Amino acid sequence: MAKKKNDALMAALRQFVRTKGADYLRDGNVSSIGIGYKVEDGKQTDEIAIQFTVKEKAEESALEALGTEPLPKCIVVDGVEVPTDVLQRDYKANFQVVTERSSGERKSRIDPVVPGISLSHPSVPAGTLGTIVYDRVDGAPYVLSCWHVLHGPNGALGDAIVQPGPHDDNRTDLNRLGRLVRSHLGAAGDCAIASIEDRRFGTEIVDLGVTVEKIGEPELGDKVVKSGRTTGVTHGIVRRVDALVKINYGGAVGEKEIGCFEIGPDPAKPGPGGEISMPGDSGAAWMFKAANGKVTRTMAGLHFGGETNGSTDEHALACLPQSVFEKLGVTVKPPKKPVGRQKGFAPDFLSVPVGLPTLGAVAQADAVLLGGSEVVDYTHFSLAMSKSRRFAFWVAWNIDGKTLKTLNRSGIPFILDSRIPPEFQVGDDLYKGNRLDRGHIARRADLLWGSLEEAEQANVDSFFFTNITPQMDDFNQSAKRGLWGRLEDAVLADVDVDDLRVSVYGGPVFQADDRVFRGVRLPREYWKVIAFVEQGVLKARAFILTQNLNQLEALELDEFRVFQVRLSDIETRCGFTFPPSLQAADSLAMPESLDDRQPLDSLESIQW
Incomplete structure (x- = not known):
């Protein structure tokens, strides 16, 4: 019971920090x-607190002279009074390179490249x-490091990346490794990836001898x-989680808020000179350690920063891998078989062909275009995305009842589609620390047909956030939802x-007065x-x-119900039209008045 209570408090605290x-x-x-x-x-207690760090304590x-205000001594979260803690500490991203501590091998040109060695954008040391x-879609291999290592204030997507760093x-003209493919600097982390074009690659981390096979979420006290x-192998203990840190990246970039966790030195395994990290270590993978002290194959975080010069409080900062990925x-892990552009919804799947919906003028102007078309293809399904709502206008999928398969969903993450700008998708941040479920639009089970290879790829594709909409947990699991x-x-x-x-x-139906939560309607x-x-x-x-x-009569507390309607009812609500063949195939007679239509109480009441 105590553990459940503590877990509930930690969830509430995470939600508080995030919001x-x-x-x-x-x-x-x-x-x-x-x-x-x-x-x-100066000593750590076992009392959980909301910790603030300040540049000057x-x-x-004297606070008014510093242009700041007193922080609360406690904060009530979910009805629980939680103490606060204020520590003097400032942070920086590790841009500059200082005294060397590692072997020369890490700083040499290496082929194949492996984790733990030097690399950067040509403008970064x-x-x-x-x-x-x-790559989540085509399986292309990339190197992972930090935004301020591979991109930096002076970089741009497509720039060359060199190994080792300059x-x-x-x-640099002889040391090209590949090009900068994607990057992000913000609440999800300080992270970037680059292609591997002019070298081979290995996956074992230098001096650790393990390959990253899983990602995890750190908890207080975890050893990593x-x-x-720069500093080679160093050991630490997680001492703050779900932190939001303000760092000045300089130049036109300025201050950014980065979501992360904090690591302190492991006193049982001190690093060289007591250092847990130094400039040049940014981009390193923090790995979990097992209870017996062995290094696991689970990544805990992506190192991106530490204390400012002159600080006596040694620590490191790392981004959460789930957010980064x-x-x-x-x-x-690469897909079992790298795939190119997927075969999406097949209009001729039925013996009588049926096409895709046509967006109206307003929706078309709001649609995400991929290769000049609003249609985005996946294995056995296609969809069209709204830029403003960041969910799909429609998803269309085919089901072959003769070749349906049963496959496990274990280990498949929900993920953004890298082909679509992330600002036009709703990711995992919406669902953390609340009762919202990630609901599939095209059911996962519907897509698992064809050859085993096809079904496995469809299983993975179904978890793209483009195929997901938010639903309350009780709605998603209710009998009516069933x-x-x-x-x-x-x-x-x-x-x-x-x-x-x-087929x-x-x-979803988009309405102007849909409730806004975390900036999402x-x-x-x-x-x-x-x-x-x-x-x-x-x-x-x-x-x-x-x-x-009757949308004018809907109340917030009304029960969700399923109604059988006409295609024209959906077209009116959604701002698009179905193909003429589908419109003609909608032959059911039903009352014109919405108030005269009754909800379905069972599958048997459906008029097929």
Whole structure:
């Protein structure tokens, strides 16, 4: 019971930092906020606290002169009074290279390249190659490091990346490794990836002898180890989690707020000169250690910074790998078979062809374009994305009932599609620390058909955030949600469907007054159209999941219900039109008045 209570408190504290942390960082003297053990008389206690760090600590009477205000002595979170802790500490990204501590091998030109060695943008002195990662879509291998190592204030996507960094070998024209492919600097981390074009590569981290095979989330007290370009192998203990740190990156970039966790030295395994990290280590992968002290194959974080010069408090900062991998669209393992452009929704899948919806003028202007088209293809499904809402207007998918397979979903992460700008997608930040579920639009189970290779790729593709919408956990798991989620099964079971083939369309209904949460408007209605051929005749049946068909009468506390509707009802709500063949196939007669239509109470009440 005590553990559950503590877990609930930690979840509430994480939510507090993520939603309120940026407000405190507006104070120029506050350098970070996070969760850690309270420090008294220079010693760590076992009391959980919300920890603030400040650039300059002073008596309350002197704060006004510093242009700052007193921080609260405690904060009430979820009804629990949590103490605060204020430490004097400032942070910096490790731009400059100082005294060397590592072997020359890390700073030489190496082929194959491996994690733990020097590399950087030609305008940056040097950093560390953290690990080898793979593109989520096509399986291309990349090197992972920090934004301020591979991009920096003077860099741009497409620039050359060199190994080693110019501080270690200034013959940059001879040391090209690849090019800068993607980068991010913000709440999700300080991170970037580059291609590997002029070398081979290995995956074992120098002097650790392990390959990153998994990513994890650190907890207070976890023991970790890293292998960096400057200090080599150093050991640490996680002492703050879910921190939000303010760092000045200089130039036009200026101050940025970076989500991270903090690592202190492991007193049982002190580093050279007591250092846990130094400039040039940025980009190194922090790895979890097992209880027996051995290095695991699970990555805890991406090292990106530490204390400012002159600080006596030795520590390191690392980005959370899940956020980094999501932002950059990469994974730790390559797909079983790298794939190119996927074969999406097939219009001729049924014996009577059916096409895709056509967006209206307003929706078309808001659509994300990929190669000049709003249609984005995946394995067995296609979709069109809204820039402003950051969810799909529609998703269309095919189901082959004859070759459906059962596959495990274990270990498949939800991830952004690297082909689409991240600002046009809603990622995992929306779902952390609350009751929102990630709900598939195209059901994962519907897509697992064809050859085993096809089904496995479809399984992975179904977890792109482009195919996800937010739903409350009780809604997502309710009996009515179960009815909604079984419509595709019902048509295959209850209707003599030709060739056991079905095409399905679905998505959210966007409304101007949808509730805003964390800057995202949450859809409160969903629609679905099921197309099938019965005895050579094309049929289309439409459904809406809503609290009330009459939107003016919907109340926040109304129960969600499934209604059978006309395709024209969905077109009116969503601002697009279905193909003429589908419109003609919608032959059901039903009351014109929305108030006269009754919700479905079971699958048996559906009119197929």
